[in-house]
Every structure is written in C-alpha cells, then in structure tokens.
Amino acid sequence: MKFLLQRIAFYLFTAWAAVTINFFIPRLIPGDPVQSLINKQQGNISTEAVHSLYVLFGLDKNASMLSQYKDYWIQIFHGDLGTSFTFFPAPVSQILTQSLPWTILLVGITTIVSFALGTGLGVLAGWRRGSWMDGLLPVTTFISSIPYFWLGLLAITLLAGAGSFFPSSGGYEPGLVPSWNGEFIGSAIQHSLLPALTILISSVSGWILSMRNMMVTVASEDYITVAHAKGLSERRVMVSYAARNALLPNVSGFALSLGFIVGGTLLVEIVFSYPGIGYNLFQAVGSKDYPLLQGIFLIITLSVLVANLLADVAYLLLDPRTRKEG
Amino acid sequence: MKPPVLEIKNFNVDYGLGDQAVQAVRDVTLTLHRGEVLGLAGESGSGKSTLAYGVTRLLPPPGVISGGSVIYHPPGGEPYDVMALSNSELRAFRWAETSIVFQGAMNSLNPVHKVSTQMLDVIRAHEPQLTQEARVARAKEMLKLVGISADRMDAYPHQLSGGMRQRVMIGMALVLEPQVVIMDEPTTALDVVMQRQILAQLVELRERLDFSVLFITHDLSLLVEFSDRIAIMYGGRIVEQAKSADLYKDSLHPYSEGLLKSFPALRGPRKELAGIPGSPPDLRGMPTGCAFHPRCPHAFDRCSTEIPVLGVPEARNDPNREVACWLPGRVPVG
Amino acid sequence: MSAPASTITAVTPGGPAAATAPAKRQRLRFVANGKAATGLVTLAFFCLIAIIGPWIAPFDPSKRSSDILQSPSGKHWFGTTHLGQDIFSQILVGTRGVMFVGLLAGIIATALSVLIGVSSGFLGGAADETLSALSNVFLVIPALPLIIIVASTIPGAGDLMVALVIGLTSWAWGARVLRAQTLSLRRRDYVEAARATGESTWRIITVEILPNLTAIIASGFVGTVIFAVMSEITLAFIGISTISEWNWGTILFWAQSQQALAQGAWWWFVPAGLAIAILGTALSLINFGIDEFVSPRLRSSGHTKVKTADGHTVKMRVGFTPVLSQNGKKDPVTPVVRKATDEAKGAA
Amino acid sequence: MTATETEPVTTGDVVLEADGLTKHFPVRRGLRDLFTKERKAVHAVDDIQLTLRRGRVTALVGESGSGKSTVARLMAQLYGRTAGDIRLHGETITVKGGRGFRAYCRQVQMIFQDPFASLNPVHTVRYHLTRALKIHGRAGKGSAELEQNLNALLLRVQLTPPERYLDKFPHELSGGQRQRVSIARALGANPEVLLADEPVSMLDVSIRLGVLNLLRDLKERLNLAILYITHDIASARYFADETLVMYAGRMVEGGDSETLTQNPAHPYTRLLIESAPDPDRLDRVGDAKDAPEDTAGGEPPSLIAPPTGCRFHPRCIHAMPKCSTELPPRFELPIVSGEGEHWAACWLYEEGAAK
C-alpha cells in the first residue's frame, strides 16, 4: 500500500511535468498554424484570407505565458483540451475520442497478442534450449530489426493488391456507419488484419528474445533445481516455477509497450491509413495544430503513466516481495 | 549394521566433456545404511556437493555422470540403479524416495509462491490420489513437526526468517516420508543457536520417521557431534571413512588428521593449532598419485606416483573403517 | 616465535603462465563469440561505407539522368528513381547520415545516462531523488512523439539536430538501469573497501564502479543506436526532418511520396529497408555478445547438445544430469527391477 | 618491522576507543513520511563501549545481525554515528571524507567480512595494493621501489612468490588467498588498528586457521591493535585476548577470552557457548538434556522495535519482571582465573540477586 502511495506521488509529479512540457513545447515553436494552413493549401487560400483565419483561431490576442499556463490547467481540469485548428471548430477531445478507440483496439489487442505469443514461444525456446526453436533466434532477431512501416509497405504490396482479401487502407469499408453490427465489425476486423499482422511480426520476436533470456537465467536458479528434485512434472516446473518467475521482469516491459500503444506505432497507422491517433499526430504535426498536438501528447503521456501504474499493480500482485526500488 | 538403502559405487562426475572435462568426483564408493546419519566433510571444492547432486542426477550443466552406479534399495522391493532411470521414472523416484535440502533455503523456495503451494505441489505430484484436504493436513502436520505453526502455511518465503525457511525446506523434504534425505550444508548460513535447534529437530524426526541422512558440511566438529559415520573427501575422492567417534579420536589419513587439528576447541586446554599447509589442489591440474601428497607431512615417493585405494587398513582390521593412504599400517588389506 | 602460518605455501599447478592465460582469454571472449563477431564485422562494414560511401558511389545521388524508374541493372545496381537518380549511390551516400546520427545520439544518450544514472545511484539522498525523478519523467514521456514534435518544430533541423534531439530524449532508460546497478554496486564491499583505503569519491566512481558497468553501458549504447537509427529514418520517412543530405529514410520518403510500390518500383524500397534491417541485426547481435559476456549463464547457450568422444550425443539440461554410457562396466550392477507402485507413479 | 621502528610503543596502550557508540539506520521511506509521524529506525548498535589496545586482539562475537559489522564500520568511520564518541589516541575524531578521512584511515584499517566481495573483480592484485600504497604515500619513488614495496607487502601475508600473485584477478584466487590480499591491502596503509570483520567466516577450517595464525603473527610483529569479529566463539577463544559479546545491538558481556568462554555469565553467552558444536561434548545433538536455554524458538528480536529492558529477556529462561522494564547496567564479576576483567549486563548479577 505504501509502495503504491509512493508510486502515485511519482505519477502525479510526472503527469505535472509532462503537462508542463506539453504546454511549453508548442509555444516555443516558430511559425504558426495559419501559415501552415496556407502552405498546405498551396495557393487555394488567397492572401486576404490570412487575416480572417487569425481572427477565427483567436490568435490575434496576446496573453502572458503565465496566464496562458494557468488557463491551460483550468481547461485540462475541465476536460477541455482546446479546439483543433485543422478540424476547426471541433474540440480536440472530440477528435481524440474519435480516433483513440481505433488505436487502442488495433495496437492494444495486437500488443497483448504479441506479448502472449512471444512470451509463450520464449518460454518454450528458453526451456528447451538447443531445440529448433532456439535455432530460429537469428531469424527472429533479423525480423525484429526490420522497421515495421517498411514491413507494412511490403505487406500492402504483396498481400493487398487488387483482388486481395486484405484492404490496403482505412479502418472499415467506406460507406459503413460505425455501429455494433456484424457487418461493420467484420469489416473493421478485416481492415485491421494486415496492420495487426505487421505489428505482430515485428514485435513478437522481441518478446521471444527477452522471455527466452529470462527463462535461461531463471532456469539456473536453485528453486528450479529444487522443483526438479521434487519430482514435479515437466510442465509444472516449466510453467509454475520457471515461466512464472521469468515473467516478472517482462511485466514492466509489457507495461511500457502498452503505454506506447498510443504513440508507438504511428507509422503503421500512417502506412495503412488507419484512422487512429498516430495518424492524427502526424496530421497535427504537419499542420501545426498545437491544441491537437498537445492533446495527443497528453493522452500518450497519460496512457504511459496509466500503463506503468497497471504494471506496478501487476507487479504487486505477481510478486509477493514488494519492491522498493525500481 | 543395518541394511543399506543407497549404495554409491565407483561414482564419477565430470564437469564438461572430452578434454575440457574437470573430474570433480572420482571413483567414489559409499554406502548409506538404513536410519543412519552419514556425514560428508572435506575442504571446499573437494566435490561434496557434486557428489550429492550427482547421486540425485540434479547436477546443472555442464556436469555429467561419467561412470558408476547408485543402487537404491526400496523397503521391501528389489534394488535398482538410479542412474539407469528414465526421466519420468526419475521424477517419480525423486522426493518420494530421496529428497534433498540445499544450502540456501531462500534460493530453494520459489519466492513467488506461498509455502503451502510449494508443499502441496510435491504431494500432488507424487500422490495424486489424495484429496486436497488430505494434502493440506499432511503439509500442516509436517510443518508442525519442524516447529512452524500451521498459520504460517500461507506465508511467502520472504516473510519467514532464514531459520524458518530452512525448517520449511526440511519439512518439505520429509513430507513424503522418503527413505533418504540428502542435506548439503543446510545450516551453514545460520548462527549456532539456530543451527543447533534445527539439528536437534532433525534428530528427533529421524527417530520417528526412520530415514537416512547424508549430511554434508565442512564443519567437522558439528559432524562429530551429529552423525553416526563420517566420510572425508579430498580432491574428488573419499580418503577416509569411519564411525564418527573413531574418526575424531583416531584419524588415519593425514588430511583428516590435519582437519581435526585445525579447529579450535571451545573447551579443554588451549593449544596452538597448526592447520594444513598448502592450498587445495586445482581440479584441472591434479597432482599425480595421492592428491594430498604435496601438502602431506608424511609423503614419500610412492605417494606421488600411485593413487591409494580406499580400503580397510591393515593396522585396524575394523570393517567399519576405510582409508586411502600409502602410509605403513594404513595400506588396505588385500 | 614461529607462526605456523609461515609454513603456508601455495600450490599452483601449472605455474604462472598457465594461470594468467584465462584472464586474457576472458577479454577476448567477447570477440570470440560468433554472434558478436558477426555483428561487429557488419557494423564495421557500415562504418566503412559511412566514411568512404560518397567516394565510391558510382553516381552523384542527386544527379538526374534519362534512366527514369529503371529496375536494377548492371549500370544501376539498385535501379533508379523517378528522376533517374541512382539508388545504389543514394544508399552509399546515405549511410553516413544514418551512422552519424545513430552513433552521435548513442554517445549523447549514453553519456547522459551514465552521468545521471551513476551519480544518482552513487550520491543518493536528495540528489538521487531529483535525478531519478527527472529520469522517470523522461522515461514516461514518449520519446518518438516527442522527437517528432521537437524535430518538426526546430527550424533547420539537420542531422546534428536530429542526433541531439534523439540523444537528449532517450537516455532515461539507461540512466534508470545504471542507477539500479550503481545502487547495488555502491553497497558492494569492494567499494566500501576502496573508501576505507582512502580513495576519493571521484576515483571510486570512475575506477571502481564504472568498469563494472561497462557491459550495461555498452548494451545501452547499442540499444540507443538502434533506436536513434530507427527514429532518424522514421523522421525522414514521414518527411519531418529537414534533411538536405541523403539518408536511408530520405530514400524511403521519396519512394513513398512517389508511390513507388503502386508503380511497381520495388527496388526503390527494398535496399534501404534491408540495409536498416541488417544494421539493426548487426547491432542486436553485438548486444547478444555483450549480454553473454556479462551473464555467464547465457554463455553456454549454444552448447546444450554435445557429442562425447565416443560419438554419443548428450543433452545437458537442468534437473536431469546425463549419464554417459558406461562402456565396460566394471562391476555388474544388480538388475533393475522397478517397484510396482513406482510404475504407477511414473505413469501418473 | 618497518612500521613500528620509529616510535617506541608499549603493548597495552589504548589506541582506539569507542564510547556510547550508537547507530540507528532510518528505515527507508519516501512518501510514507507524510503519512506516519514517528520515524522508524533499525537500532543496529546501541551504546557500545569498546577499547582497542596495542598488540592485543579484541574479539566481538554474537549472533547474526547483532550489529558486529556495524560496529566495525562505525569505528572505521564508514558510517556516520548516531551518537557516541570515537577516540583515536584519546582525541575525539569525526571525519566524513577528504583529507581528514585519509589521515584517519592511515591509522585505522578495516578488513571486510566477505573476501569474495571486497576485491573489485575488474582490478588486479597489483592495482589494489598499489592504490593502498599510493594513497598513503608509501609507494616510494619510481617503479622499482614500488615493485619492491608490493613484494614486501605480499611477502608479509605469505603470498609467495609475490610475482605469481601480483597480476592476478581476484577470481583467479582462492578464498584464503583473497583474504590475504585484503589483509595486505589493509597493511598497505601501515595502520595501528586493524578492524577485521569476520575475516574467516567463509573459509574452510584449514584455511581459516592459516589466516588466523597470520593475523596473530602480524599483531605480534607489528604491535597492531586488532578487532576480531566472528560468529565462532571457539576461534575467539583461540585467537583473542579479550572477548566481547553482542546481542541485538548491545554489549551483553565482556572479559578475558579464556574466562568468558569457560565461565560464561550472561544467559545469552551461555546459550551461544552451549550451542556451539563441540565434539568433546558428552551428550549428542538431539539428546533430551541438550535443550537450549531459549524460549523463543531461536528467533532474534526485531531491531526496529527492540524489546524493552534487557533485549534478551523474551528468550531468557531466567527472565525476571525487572528484565523487561529496566536496562541492565554492567556488573563486574569475580575473576576466576588469570588477569583481566569480566563483566555482564544482566540483572542476575545485580548485587544481592540470587545467582
């Protein structure tokens, strides 16, 4: 419990720091969104329009940094992340609620599957060292070194050509209205297969490797020998003694990757034109949409924090020895 | 003398294979009798632990058993060779027939499982026919025997003190009432008060459950007090074995002699102790002949060329004691 | 008085020469490790290309030619772009930027993580609290989005800037690991002993503690380099960094913006992607080497199945020590007869 | 004999003294401070009285965790003390680091408990010893002189021939050899006081004896004052002139080694001596008569909330009501044989109490 309190204090501090950084970064940026908008349209906005845009976005007023900072906090506590420039006048929170579920579902599920699969294979590879699984390690290493956006591009070319089952872009069939009906869900799943596969392939080997190495380390612990000495069945020793303990250090890695669900795989979303938050970030960066940028960054940071908190709790549950230091 | 339960014959253990191999245990023949405590002592690195792990085939890589047999005599059954068991037979044999207690109890207990889980695991693996209640009852009873109250069943290892953990391990070792318990320095990490308590409990239990103990330590004074018979190892071989009192009073091998002269006594006259000069041999470059000869005050030519064999010494024609030494009077009969 | 101790003489079989040999061997073991050696050689190759790439490139990578969008041929090994530029030359010339950013960012991040991690671990107290809070914050703040944001907002961000940004944002994990390790090292007796001998704090950190962290620092460095290379390529790929120089990411950026795959110009994508993957693999292999160098347990990883002199294969594994065949058993062993109940147990 | 030639010394002079030495380790807390008021601490050492004399060995025995190592580290000024005084040649000294610390450790050197942990695995024997010499300005001029000094140091701890050991890494040495390198390092400073923290606990009996004999030899040749910390009360009897017994952070008994081991007074000392394995004992382990004088199942007390009064009272078979409330002072005991003093902190020996 005390441990948790301590962690919570840390989280609060980090959240504060992140929000503050978040506040300052866009304000140190040169250039402004109106110019960006003009740039983006390359001539479709006449120069007269510039002023009307400044007025529109409320950028014609000047307030001191401090009072802006204060307002920013007040807004955050009201759940108000400001108004997006690119999607003016849509509030940032609306854009985020629109794209977040896609990312969370696609990358979240994939990350969990990848972790589960990789850990499982890693357990086997570590347990039966020298077996064929172990021989695959160099291959796995190579695969994990391939940038996944590149893998995605290849996948699109090879698998998503005309006539293929796999759509090459989007989150669902154009024309469908998101709802909980079979057709929509089916379409969403169909659209998520290829990106999911890409993430899975390129991330699973990392889990295999780390789990394998942990297994190898744990397998030489005394309690494993004791478990063998006790005459327990092979599976019991492998699962309940070796894997169970080897899993612990991986939990924090898993949490970290859960946290990076939101921001970590933005390239996959870009490559597959997936309507998630990573793509939003890309857009926001491209068009200097500070409020959106801030909102996304905040969401990412908070999700990393939440994931870490979850990992801490998981650690508490999984490891009876409460750790003091990390 | 009681009948044997475990006969170790010409046992050899290597670390590594081929040219790289380190011969850690050489040609060890040793018999453990029913109900006795057999002490195994010797310098560190002399192969005591290797022998204990080898007998149960628990040596970690790169250890391999390169020869010999370990014949186990089940009560009322035909004896069989542990070395010839398949993995699944070995699993069934372990703990039910021979259990083992390692030096560090903290490391022997899985830190993430409750004591009860780890205990019940053993019972479930070996006696699947028992109901859960019966298993719990058995585990509780065993813990009580080693002086741990049943309410500590659900504690995690880190919540117990070192002594308690060691006792849990001993309790766990006895929970299936095996014939043989091997203990590798089970109390070295504890202080003397705790050590004595645990040993006292063990002795008491042995009387009730009638198992045999192979007790390994380098603390000779403890062994003399605690065991029925003592075997002394040096450089991977048994150099002497005898009843503990005999060995203490009248050791035959110069190494045993040196060992006994090395520990200061708490009582009796204060005397200067000489110790054993030199340092233990390197297993990769064993001296020729008797491994002890470079340090032996009585060494003569033969010692550096011929390896002495363990046997009943000529001088004391006592079948209960054996020694491996070329010194006059200690050369084995026959 | 003649203390008996004076009679103690060391018996060192094999003599000094044989005894000092292992030390040397240990230092070289890292290189002797097959994986690490492969990785090192590959890395060295890339470094070489980074240095001499622009000189050996057959064409000016930006030079247009009339060979527009050609597939690989003898003249253009990796084909050409929509402007007739030679992709092989682009790869060669682009290696420098990738290696520069990777190594520089790796060095910056490693230096920072050592500085912050070790001092926080060693100094303890308020300094530790502050520094570890700092690194925790940096750890939680997602690096890639931050890098994207920062890189996209700094005007004229060239390779140097990208390397700086990556370096400054990715030291936290290393610092945390180093701090934990330093904490445990600091409590080691030999550190206390050095202090008791009268060593200065500075010397304790640099001479007593740091050498023991070498492996962790090295693997952290390798990890950061991988991350930096990937980040840099990502930035270029999504068109955020302003790289006027060629690098693999720029190539991919052009390929992507010219929809190379839709045009069927696979050669525009494949070389850069493979180069990244190979560099990444090389770095991971080095990392393996380092890991095994540190952890003796991993060292024997390859050798679980061993052939004995007499042609048997022995599988070594924890819990079931192999019994070598006893050719010419000396004494006949009592025939093995298994207990009835044992059979039942074995089956269970 | 190089070290002691300059000043005439008399065996028995007090070199280092501790008075009322106390060390409490705060229990590590972070945010928790905000929620609980009282500060918890491990009472590792409380009110210790200790005198080290030239040419004499003082043994400190006691169970695991009773604070022996902490005392040694306090005396070496590696820990800051919570309370009390450390006097070197009669002068109170508190040093934290820098020059003062260097000057102090030139005179007071410590040998660490664990020979496997106290040498840096990445440095050679030569490095360790060279540093010890250089720091204390005893390296001499030029490399030839340094080499000579190194050899002398190794010879002094009987690591012969020195060339064979100089360039070895710690992992290439046996436990006993490492222990001797540690001793050599401590001697490199040419100290007057050697604080030897269980220098032999990890070693095997025969090697153990070698190290002890070596230390004794040094004591006699160099007129060192030695604090010898151990678990093994028999070795204290063998090696030390004077023995002190600690229990849960406090001294419970002290006196001439022979007297103390043959006539233990404090119930804890008696328990300790009775528990020590002794082959000459008539009854064997497990015999009914052998029940140890311990009522708490051998469990040591918590040092965060130590028992009030005498810290041993929960386990003491002789405990009286007074024991749980009042802290027993030192009571002088009659000397049975030989010289020296003998005292115990136990209400049993209060004037008039039934013995």
Next chain:
Amino acid sequence: ACSNGDDSKNTAGTGGSTTTVLNVGMPNGPQTENHNPFLGSSAGASLGYRWMIFEPLVMINGIKPAEPGKPWLATEWKWDANFTKLSLTIRDGVKFSDGTPMTADDVAYSFQLRKDNEGLNTDAIPYGTITASGNKVDLTFTRSQFTNQNKVLTVFVVSKKQWSAISDPTKDILKNPIGTGPYTVKSFTPQTTTLTVRDSYWQDLPKIKELRYTSYNDNNAQTTALANGASEWSFVFVPNVKAVYQSKDEKNHKLFFPANLGIHGLWINTTRKPFDDPALRRAMDKVINRDDIFQQGEAGYFYPKVESVTGIPTPAGESFIAPEYKDKKHVVDVDGAKADLAAAGYKLEGDVLKDKTGKPVTITLTDPAGWSDYITDLEIIKDNLSTIGIKATVDKANQDAWFKKIDEGDFDAAMHWTNGGATPFDIYQNIMDGKILKPIGKGGVSGNYGRFNSPEATKALDEYANAADEAARTTALNTLQKIMVEQMPIIPTSASNVGGLYSTKNWSGWPSDADPYAPGQPTQQNALEIVLKLKPSGA
C-alpha cells in the same frame, strides 16, 4: 475485385444498370463532423460536399473566369460603373431543405453574416450597406470590386432562420445543414459522409441518388482507391499517373486538369546580387525546361505548363494576353541564354558563370522537404541552370522556417505559388505590387516575396483595379505583361489547376478537354454543376 464490397453497394444490389451512387474521394484524413460551409476546416469544405448543399448566387466557370456566369440563385445582377454597387435579383421558387422558401432576406443575411464576422469574410470584401426589398438585394462596397466581382457573385446563401439562431457562426459545426442544394446529409463518419438527394429541387433532380464522400488518409490510399475503382472522382497528385491510374482501366479512368488563373513559379529574391539583374533572370528563364517539370515533377498532368512568356496560363487566360505576346511561348534556348548573358557582361568560364564583378554565380533553391513535387521541380531547375554555368543547390527546409524566410525575404529562390482570380491581375498583383513591398527582414507581406520594386508595375496595378473602362484595363494589363516578360520577377513554370480524376465506368457527362464546362475538381463550387450533369453510363 478489391472493390467487391463497393460494387454491390454501388449498384444498390441489382446490377450494373441501376447505378445510383457516386463515390467521391479526397486524401484528407479522418474528418470531424462539421458541415459549416464557411469553415475551410470543415468536412464539407475539405471533401467538397458543401457545394451540394449550399448554392451560389451565380455559377462561374473557374477555367473561364472571364465569361459571364450562369444565373443560379440570382437571376440577374448588375454592377455600377465603378464596381462599388451591386444589385441582385433573387430567383423565385427556391426552397431550403427544411421546406421554407429562400428569399432576398436570406441572401442579404448571408452577406450580413460575412460583414459582421471578420472570420467568415475570407475574401476580405469591404461590404458597405446591405439592403433587401422584394426579390432584390442591393449591396454597396467601400472600394471598387472589379477584381473581386466573381468572389462576391459566388457567395453562397444560407438560411436566415437557421443562422440567426446560431450564437457564434465561426464556431458552429452546423449539425443539420439547411441549404438550397439538391442534397442533404444522410450520415457522417470520420471516414465517409453520405449525402442523399432531396425530394424536390428548383431544377431537375440529379440522377445520382446518393453521394458518398470518403476521406482517405493520404495520397497513396486515395490513389489505390482510384485505381481499383472504389473512388470514382477525386483530386490528388498521382505520380506516374498513366501506369498507376489510367492503365488500370484505360477506357474509363480519365483525368481533366485545366489551368485556372494562378501560377507556380520560381520566385527570385530580386534584392540579392547578382539576381537583381533582369538580364540574368531572363537568361535563367530561357533554360528552364518546363516539359521536364511537367512530366517528371508534375507527373504529366498535375500542374499544367505555363506556355505563354507572360506567365498567363492558357487557355484560361488566353483572352488577356497582349497582342505582342500572343504567340510567344517558352522554349528552352541555352545558346540564346548564353548569348544574352555574354551581352550583359557575364562570362562563362568553363562551366562556371562569372558575374560582372567576376564572382561565380551560385544560387540556393529552397523548399520544404515534404513538398515532393516542388523539390522535384527544383532538382530539374538545378540541372537546367547548370547548363549556363549557374551552380544551384537544392536545400530542403523545415516548412515553418521556410515560410518565415520567404516571408521576410531571406532566400535566394524558391518554388512558390501566386494568388489566382478572375483575371491575371491577381497573379501580377501578388508578384509585383509595390504597395505590399516590405523591406528585407520584415514579414507579413503575403505577396511580393521577391521584393520586386517597380513603381511602374504598382501604378499599372492600381490603374487596373480602379479603371473606369475596359480599354484602360487592357492597357494596364498589357503594361504588366511587358514588365513580367522583361523583368522576370518570378520565373513561371506551371499553372494552378482545378482538375480532377474520374471514372466513366458508372457515370458519364464529366467535363473534359472537349467539353470544359466546369473545372474537374470535386471541392470546387462547380462540382454541383457536374453532379447535376452526370448520367448513368449504361443508360
């Protein structure tokens, strides 16, 4: 094939003949629900469907801006002589989609909204008075609106009833847009907005029953959709358009990219030596290969070539070109350029051009890294310039930094666009107007980035904007053309476009080179005209 899903929906289940849906696509990423026609950031603007709901007073063909527009919601319009007054006659019988009739009040209100909200007055029209009476609306302006006349006439009309209830028209997302157009919003998702046809409309109802606007995340996705037929109409840059798009269905995949009156070109900083010398700029102009730029940089279609030396795109600006330049087209003439340079005192030593002071001529061409077409153009220009010994470097800049530098005049040369409008005036005003000239280092100019300082040009521009008659305008415009040709303040390369890629598989009646009745871009106002004209291909 890949469009299997679409086909079935496209054809409402029964078969190819009863096509009722048109799939429009834009590569603009996920949208938020926002149908506010005033906001450029709205989904309606970004995808273009706002023009299916909100109609203009007059429909003006963007590729023929000089032609009089088609009466739409206004049946008649009349400017006074100096273009400061406009009277409009409003069509009768037009109903909003909520059933209420559209009146002159609504029209007046639509102007009033723009006047009252600076943020909505995107063309910065200086409205004076706005009055409505009967079916007439009268407007006055504080300045001559000759150059803005089309902007005023194409203003779209909103419902006063709906908008007077909106508190802040700049922030409202207009969940239920009410307009006079033939379509209403059926459903919205971030990916797709679906419009459905109304029951009644003041003209013939369009044949397309449902319009489906899909926003693809990027050009790649849009291109793929176009190639496989999932998207039937779009505006996107497709590299190698023949292979990637047209060849996928030679018969039906068409593109129509007419120019409008705006251009792209290499802006040169006319304050930097030696580029302050018009002779040098003219020589540069002579060697630039616009064919390569068109074919390689713009994939052979995207930004049409500017052929006329005056920089006026054709055919849109054909009628404005001065007689002396009627047939003068850009041709690559390296020898001519060399001769001119030699005459102007430059020396070509080996392959290095030395200026009059003997310094080698070098130039840095800068554009943001992300704008791959411009960068490609620059690479070509760099190559071209090397033929006359000018060493050019292409510098890919950060977008913001670049913008700032352009704005403050801190650059050598860069590809940039100009404004566009109903006449070439907008182009020239943007390039040469001395009124917006700011010193180097000062920004906020929104034009004349090259710091072209020509009182003559400023005067001509002024005369054009305030001229009382057509003849005066022609004179002024001819002067401007002369300045352009002789001084070359920017080197024009391409025209702006208002094109589109479309498929004739299901629908026919698209504008084309043969029948350029409207620009081909789905986000232009004229898209409504196209949609009204489309008929099922089979039928």
